[in-house]
Amino acid sequence: MSDLNKLSLAEARDALRNRDVTSVELTEACLKAIDAADVLNAFVHKTPEIALERAKAADERIKAGDAPAMCGLPIGIKDLFCTKGVPSQAASKILGGFKPEYESTVSQQLADAGAVMLGKLNMDEFAMGSSNETSVYGNAVNPWRRGNDDAQLTPGGSSGGSASAVAADLCLAATGTDTGGSIRQPAAFTGITGIKPTYGRCSRWGIVAFASSLDQAGPMTKNVRDAAIMLEAMCGHDPKDSTSADLPVPNFEAMLTGDIKGKKIGIPKEYRMDGMPAEIEKLWADGAEMLGDAGAEIVDISLPHTKYALPAYYVIAPAEASSNLARYDGVRYGRRAQLAQGDGITEMYEKTRAEGFGHEVQRRVMVGTYVLSAGFYDAYYNRARKVRTLIKKDFEDVFAAGVDAILTPATPSAAFGLGEMTEADPVQMYLNDVFTVTVNLAGLPGISVPAGLDGQGLPLGLQLIGRPWEEGDLLNTAYALENAAGFVAKPGKWW
Template identity: 85%
Template sequence: MSDLSKMKISEARDALKKGDVTSVELTEACLSEIEKSNALNAFVHETPELAMDMARAADANKQGGDLNGIPLGIKDLFCTKGVLSQAASGILAGFKPEYESTVTTQLFAGGAVMLGKLNMDEFAMGSSNETSVYGDAVNPWKRGNDDAQLTPGGSSGGSASAVAADLCLAATGTDTGGSIRQPAAFAGITGIKPTYGRVSRWGIVAFASSLDQAGPMTKDVRDAAIMLRAMSGHDPKDSTSADLAVPDFEAALTGDIRGKVIGIPKEYRMDGMPEEIAKLWEDGTAMLKDAGAEIRDITLPHTKYALPAYYVIAPAEASSNLARYDGVRFGHRAKLDAGDGITEMYEKTRAEGFGSEVKRRVMIGTYVLSAGFYDAYYNRARKVRALIKRDFESVFADGIDAILTPATPSAAFGLGEMADADPVQMYLNDVFTVTVNLAGLPGIAVPAGLDKDGLPLGLQLIGRPWEEGDLLNTAYTLERAAQFVAKPNRWW
């Protein structure tokens, strides 16, 4: 069987159970593709020997779960025991954890195979994968006949690139303000951010603790359902982890959404929205209506305050979380001059170890938490967050089952194209996604069409809290109607 790395999780799972293919064969196929993919810079720490050991163990284990023998890529934000886990930052150079994150523990206990660690924005701070200490990850898609390298989105850019280029069958991602959904849309794959608390954050390097949530990045909605179930569950080591049973998300994929009510928020019709994005949104709305859903216009009045609130809360939490990187216990430590004391060590280590975007956010966060500004900025942003959450609660209470919006304000842009722009221009990439994190809701990006240059465009569905099964079923219906099957032309 050729092209094994192009298989979906569901296909590989069934083939493995029938004995048509082995995990060793699947893993070898993926490792071979990774070797040929240096131009994408998606995998940054390869673990071929470990992968083969895990594959052989999976082949010997006939009692494994749905992911038994499935080769995955792991975002560099997840701590993996004995394997470099740097969060794409120089300050964690050489860090090999002595422990395994809860998510990877669960995946590996179910028989999944780790191919290696994936590129990302430093500490997950970015929307283009251009802040990584490893260099830029590159999108496998190209604009028409243009050779310009495009961003795979961020912060889970390496994950999106690897899945879209068939280097792995699926990958883990994390989403603080859209970092699963935006790269999924840019790379023509599926990505779901579950409800806050559905997936344990323990052992995942923290960016903004009240917003971070891990989720799967996959080739289709069914694979997302399979992988999300394996990643989910209560974890006593994470105080924000919900003690709720994990449903069989795959079983929820009936494709029947008759009678469901889909909300279309007027506030997401932004000034200057590209016609292609507006048309895609209209087409997606028509697809869900044709499938039997009721379409209803809704209002989420505080949406316009979401980006400013997010870019106060997230840097504030980052400033607090990143205070631990001081050169004392682990990671990089600066060389000191004679007479330097502990203060100089902190200053030099953090100046050398952190990249410019991380420094920018740490400084913003420290500023908004400082005496005299705490109430003016941080407390006010928290109040706005509560209002945004209440907007969603109100529409769900009125009978809305899911909300349809664009996933991104554009298709993938070129690497370096925003380098000289105001940082706020980059932050605007999160305009459709941050509200979901602020409200702690589940959201999924599904590829639904191509722009005039042949680049993928995605739609986002936002669901009720803890109802990922229902959300995945609506996404599954949209996916079947959109019939997106395009793949990037191989150039790497």
């Protein structure tokens, strides 16, 4: 078999079980692809020795006949996940040289299932960004290009390295994390599938925290079936994470029937934004029609507090970030600034944090500290928490009225060029999260499915939002949408 790195998880799993291929062969094909794709800057810490060791162990396990679905499948791990003995920097200068002595629960569960770690993937610093331009490793690059234009495009953020690596077939799948859209937006920008499960479905233990009440890990894969396979391996109760749900994890793949007859799909009128590109509008309408043709009932719904979601998110997330990032002080681990004679502990903190954090992280820490300060706590932070409760209630009301899933665009545009969104106006960048942040604020599962190309040949995604804890049902609706859309486009190889 040639082009083994181009296989999906499901195809590779079946080929391994049929003894058509070995995990070592799969892994070597991916390692070769990674080495030939340095220009994408997707993999930032390569771990070929670990990969080949795990691949050999997986082959033995498959031979013995006791192998779970993920056994032997080569994947990438976002740099936000702590991996024992391997640099885990959250793409920040302040964590330079940090090699944890422990493994995050999610990456441990994948390892226990026999998955092969190829290395660590690029991302926005501390997961703060929508374009992977805030990384200490430099920009990750989207394998897609506009027509014949060779301008480099963003793969989205913060899981940009994960999206780029999966889209370019450097790995069969990758882990991502999603605080306000950081799995779904890059998935849409690169023509892959990404699901953020219900808050509490995957353990957050060992994942570097950005905003603890919003962060959630999830898989980034080549299709919906792969998302179902990998999500099952990532989920499960973890006593080390107090927000982890003690619920059984279903066999998500077995729930993929593609039958959505009689399902109610809501179309929220508040997501029709002023100035939305006609291509996004058309894709959304086409998606609704496809689901209708598959037997679903399409209904108009209202989520009245949607317009307050972005401002509420950009109060709550920075507030939690400023609290979480207070631990990076140069004392116990990571980088410590060079001190001048006579400098005390205050100067050490100030210099370390000023040198170690990039501009976007500094901006969010300052915003977060401001909204939590004595005079502004009620005016901003408490008010944002109340708005969050109202947004959550909007969704509860819609689901109580019998809606099974909600269809929206995933992003307000296709991938934009690196450097096109200037730092002078960070709000422009924040608007990329307009369709995704509500899902995090309400703790719901959401999935982005590639559904078409824009006029310049770039992928566009549609988002489906599901009921809490019903990822299986959501994946099945996404599977029906994927089948109807028939998206099979791949980026032309230029790297």
